[in-house]
Amino acid sequence: MPGKRESEDVRREQILRGAFEVASRGGIGSLTIRAVAAEARLSHALVLFHFERKERLVHALLDWLIATTSVLHVSDDVARFPHAQDRLHALLQQEMARLSREPRHTRLFFEFWALGARHESIRVRISAELERYRAAFKAIMDELLRAEPGAFAGVTPDGLAAVAVSWIHGCAVQAMIDPGHFDTDEYLAAVRGMVGQLA
Amino acid sequence: MPGKRESEDVRREQILRGAFEVASRGGIGSLTIRAVAAEARLSHALVLFHFERKERLVHALLDWLIATTSVLHVSDDVARFPHAQDRLHALLQQEMARLSREPRHTRLFFEFWALGARHESIRVRISAELERYRAAFKAIMDELLRAEPGAFAGVTPDGLAAVAVSWIHGCAVQAMIDPGHFDTDEYLAAVRGMVGQLA
């Protein structure tokens, strides 16, 4: 009764897409081997054949999620601004646009984030992503402070980078719970006001 | 074989404390009727007797969590600062201190937050809390902008309030995933630098 055969890579991708669909629809809590198999139109035994244990499927899904999410990247459009504060603002705008463009990725990512509080292996993966995020902002903050040296005693690039990450993520969680009450443009205007005053 | 009797209020509180302990230890996903009963040293049937359905226990736990969490309150220590920006900074410091003082409450709250993305009843509860939070900051931002009218074109109190909430929550989620890499003092110094420039 076995159906058509397929290569390992194709099957894994097919299963992971099913897993994303299931987890995205009902949360990680609803992610079961059988639900994933049904979504991918496969037998649940085949899912276990390719991923061995559920835990590994979950971990593979996190990797897949990070890989398929458009990672933070300082695009040419952003990089060509001559002033550091303009680049910062453009980067913030770009990231906020991305979060609202991929709401399912964003929500699922935060679910993994919460899961990471209790699972070491997930925590290190998320933590690494967060670190990359901070590093990207720190680079811009470095320039921002170098342009106006000595003006902000005690304000470090690391501190500013952490603030920038807060903007993105705090903004994401607020928009996640009630998109209606959260005005992106108003928010960005306020941030621009602050950044503008900085330099 | 029934054990000692107890009043409804006492039992519910006992069960909810057990539920918090279980959910806080292993996440909402590990919250089962039997685990809660074991934690509270009761039979699992008694838990259902008092809460009828698991769904209601979960919802009651969220209410309990919000009620027992020291809610945002502009204390006298904060209120007596004459300048709005000093009050804002003191309030931010107070809230960040609270988040790290009650890490288990904070983590569980964010788990409910994620759950709210898919459960209407939970979402409205969380959303209401978030709204109260924003309103408290908006009051301060109002004063802040009134002190310096016309200086920030397009910057609204609502926008600034949303930014303040981002600071708190973005800070919380960063500290949640890797407390080691997150320096609270450095963060606050950066925020102070921005707020100081604002007015």
Add this chain to the structure above:
DNA sequence: GCCTATATTGAACAATTGGTCAATATCGTC
């Protein structure tokens, strides 16, 4: 001290779960 109301319990149920395994159809190789 009895009696009633009910808080409390263990047993039992069906459903769902992750995981194993032998049977089998499919595919590339000869």
Add this chain to the structure above:
DNA sequence: GACGATATTGACCAATTGTTCAATATAGGC
């Protein structure tokens, strides 16, 4: 076209889950 390797499957298992229910011990009123 036969063959061997293996991807694929349904059946099966034990554990856990939420929920129901009859039995029972307890506490308060008489």
